[in-house]
Amino acid sequence: MAVNDDRLYRRPSDWERYLKAFTAHEDRVYHDSNGVQDLYAEGFEIKGLVGVAMSLSETRKKQRRTRNSHRSRAIRGKSVAAWRPFGWDDDRVTLRPKEAEAIRKAVHDVIAGASISEITRQWKEAGFITSRGNLFQYQTVKQVLLNARLCGYREVRGELVRDGDDQPIVGEWDAIITPKEWYAVTATIRERGRGTGLPRGGLVHKYLLTGILRCGHVFEDGTVCNNKMIGIKANDWVRYEHAYMCKKTVDGGCNKTYKRGDKTDKAIERLVIAKLKQEAEAASQEVPEWNKGDDLERAVRSRKALETRWHEGEIDDETFFRNLPALEARVKELRADQADYLAKKAAAESAREDIATSWGSKTLTQRRELIKKAVHAIVALPGGKGNKAFDPELLKPVWRSAE
Numbered sequence: 546m547a548v549n550d551d552r553l554y555r556r557p558s559d560w561e562r563y564l565k566a567f568t569a570h571e572d573r574v575y576h577d578s579n580g581v582q583d584l585y586a587e588g589f590e591i592k593g594l595v596g597v598a599m600s601l602s603e604t605r606k607k608q609r610r611t612r613n614s615h616r617s618r619a620i621r622g623k624s625v626a627a628w629r630p631f632g633w634d635d636d637r638v639t640l641r642p643k644e645a646e647a648i649r650k651a652v653h654d655v656i657a658g659a660s661i662s663e664i665t666r667q668w669k670e671a672g673f674i675t676s677r678g679n680l681f682q683y684q685t686v687k688q689v690l691l692n693a694r695l696c697g698y699r700e701v702r703g704e705l706v707r708d709g710d711d712q713p714i715v716g717e718w719d720a721i722i723t724p725k726e727w728y729a730v731t732a733t734i735r736e737r738g739r740g741t742g743l744p745r746g747g748l749v750h751k752y753l754l755t756g757i758l759r760c761g762h763v764f765e766d767g768t769v770c771n772n773k774m775i776g777i778k779a780n781d782w783v784r785y786e787h788a789y790m791c792k793k794t795v796d797g798g799c800n801k802t803y804k805r806g807d808k809t810d811k812a813i814e815r816l817v818i819a820k821l822k823q824e825a826e827a828a829s830q831e832v833p834e835w836n837k838g839d840d841l842e843r844a845v846r847s848r849k850a851l852e853t854r855w856h857e858g859e860i861d862d863e864t865f866f867r868n869l870p871a872l873e874a875r876v877k878e879l880r881a882d883q884a885d886y887l888a889k890k891a892a893a894e895s896a897r898e899d900i901a902t903s904w905g906s907k908t909l910t911q912r913r914e915l916i917k918k919a920v921h922a923i924v925a926l927p928g929g930k931g932n933k934a935f936d937p938e939l940l941k942p943v944w945r946s947a948e
């Protein structure tokens with residue numbers, strides 16, 4: 546009896562020996578999933594292994610081969626997906642330089658405050674399409690950026706695959722970013738989308754200070770207008786491109802405050818850069834080293850020891866499953882703590898880079914994010930319209946106090 550006929554003859558010589566032994570006695574019956582086969586028939590032995598394999602189990606073998614290759618590819622950390630991952634070539638190992646570069650830049654931009662909506666727009670404009678040939682959408686960009694594959698780690702259903710020493714297994718493909726960058730970008734995205742998973746803000750702003758500037762006009766009764774000012778395209782006859790104004794009274798504003806856009810943006814940028822620089826220097830001193838490495842190692846060792854004792858029959862099922870959850874929870878908690886530390890450290894390090902020099906290469910959304918991080922609002926006092934000179938003193942930032 547054999548479960549499967551290919552267990553009988555892995556090599557041609559096996560088949561010959563089997564056939565000889567089988568036919569040494571009369572009246573034996575050979576039966577497989579295709580029915581009864583007459584192994585005594587003339588010429589059957591000449592068909593040999595190849596003939597048998599071809600005629601009897603070709604289709605079955607093909608199915609089995611496909612299944613086996615999928616399984617072993619997954620075990621070895623190779624992609625089983627039908628599509629190449631964005632950023633890599635068809636071999637799934639070598640990088641596609643343009644795509645890889647776009648991913649690298651996007652990761653850095655997101656860590657620095659860019660929104661996924663903005664990255665999506667940039668990728669669409671650059672003409673990138675997904676490996677399935679579709680345009681990038683918010684969700685597909687998010688998936689690309691969250692994938693552990695980017696830093697070389699293997700992931701199965703959202704969990705990092707780890708080796709016997711509990712270290713993440715590194716795949717055979719070229720990495721695009723470092724593990725540290727991956728921890729930072731995933732932490733940034735998860736932090737923002739907490740709960741909803743929806744695009745934040747939704748719309749992409751056209752002007753730097755829309756919604757950040759507030760009208761500082763004081764009414765006769767002493768109250769302040771405080772409406773959010775809107776950005777508008779400036780009239781053709783002025784030398785600047787855009788302006789900010791308090792909405793018309795029919796739209797709920799007072800229409801008293803108007804600021805030319807170029808000089809307002811410059812003045813605010815200068816103030817915010819100075820402020821952020823000061824904060825970054827303070828923050829980079831403040832991330833303490835992670836000191837729970839030994840705890841994590843110990844927790845992993847305990848869990849492993851429990852598993853070993855269970856496998857070797859030293860403890861019963863009941864004891865095993867009663868003790869496992871606590872050990873698992875401990876490992877999970879320490880790992881989350883570690884990821885949090887790595888994210889904080891990466892964030893502090895990227896903040897330490899010279900903000901003034903990197904400001905110029907930041908996108909509008911990134912700049913808006915940085916400004917919003919620094920101020921609650923900026924109050925714009927009326928004045929400076931028409932022939933009057935622009936006066937930066939009429940812009941009053943309301944700074945956020947350090948937490």
Ligand SMILES: [Zn+2]
Nearest residue numbers: 760770791799
């Ligand atoms: Zn107003």
